[in-house]
Amino acid sequence: GENVEQHPSTLSVQEGDSAVIKCTYSDSASNYFPWYKQELGKGPQLIIDIRSNVGEKKDQRIAVTLNKTAKHFSLHITETQPEDSAVYFCAASRGSARQLTFGSGTQLTVLP
């Protein structure tokens, strides 16, 4: 089955700096890669996703890049703000199966 590895497990940045979280996946058939944000005491919420036919996708301060050859994808957050502090999860899926395999999560702390 699919295996998703996520790094780093914790990340602290100064407010206004950029943050990068990286994930690798094992199943070359995976074609859908979402990122979820989980705030304390809440369920995860989708923040951005990318499909395998696209190399990069941006949404305001958030961007995701995908390298299919190397089987890795990354989340980039620019101009970080305190409200970006949360746990971020990457995931991978063979879209037709509609099941997600999650990475282990990254605790992002934005220091004021």
Add this chain to the structure above:
Amino acid sequence: NAGVTQTPKFQVLKTGQSMTLQCAQDMNHNSMYWYRQDPGMGLRLIYYSASEGTTDKGEVPNGYNVSRLNKREFSLRLESAAPSQTSVYFCASLTSGVSYEQYFGPGTRLTVT
């Protein structure tokens, strides 16, 4: 719309006790999921239901059973709770159509002593 709701929010069980975690969604989604979340391990799929009347095992199904009662409701049952089942449990539902976004409930924090 309430989205995905879960009850209870917190539960403490003794080893060997049984309980059912309830999940309901009001978004008319076909697929529903149960995950458990443990520190450092992300979310692991326990069971899922692709549509009303069908259920399938996920990555960690042992010790659990599920029921897809109707399109809205998907319950998770622990027949004989064990300390290893101490975890936070999340229910999710999947949007229909070409999008693959899963909507998560607020979670149930379960402690088995």
